[in-house]
Amino acid sequence: MAGIADKVDKAWESKDINEIADAPVEALQGVSEADAQHLKDAFNIKTVRDLGTNKYFLWAQGIAKLAE
Template identity: 75%
Template sequence: MSDITDKVDKAYADKSVSDIADAPVDALKGVSEGDAEKLKEAFNIKTVRDLGTNKYFLWAQAIAKLAD
């Protein structure tokens, strides 16, 4: 992703990719604080990195790709 500024909240637009990865999940556009809390409760996901490396999300992504 060469330009991720349109995928994160304005507060994170000038941050490095590493900083964004370590940011709370609600740094992503469209993810509310409530959504972030539900992800934390269900899967112990606290950061963007946690979301991107969660085994259940990775498994679902792999299954979806194989289904195509």
Template identity: 65%
Template sequence: MSDIADKLIKDYEEKPLSELADAPVSALQGVSENDAKLLDEAFGIRTVRDLGTNKYFRWAQAIANLAD
């Protein structure tokens, strides 16, 4: 889990994966509270799970992977 812990803000580093999926996106390092607000307004993304399963992000990732 240490490889994931360094991607999170301190408050979430020790949380189990089952809780991390439903943590706010601001639990991710580099995602500010304002970024989280904008993601919610633009895409309805509130949690790490929402971000990871968002269809637009998945489409973009698939296109990027295929282009490599």
């Protein structure tokens, strides 16, 4: 995935894409530990993969695309 370095924290820049997918969501730039806890509490999201495959987020993304 091109440009991954500007989307993850420095510690994750050189990691394999599968490692990043299974990383805690706070591995994403701009996501704090508090944000991660809110995602876990609200949607049981623990990893970047969980966030990217969450049905509510996918639904919202689809609706936003259709609205363009």
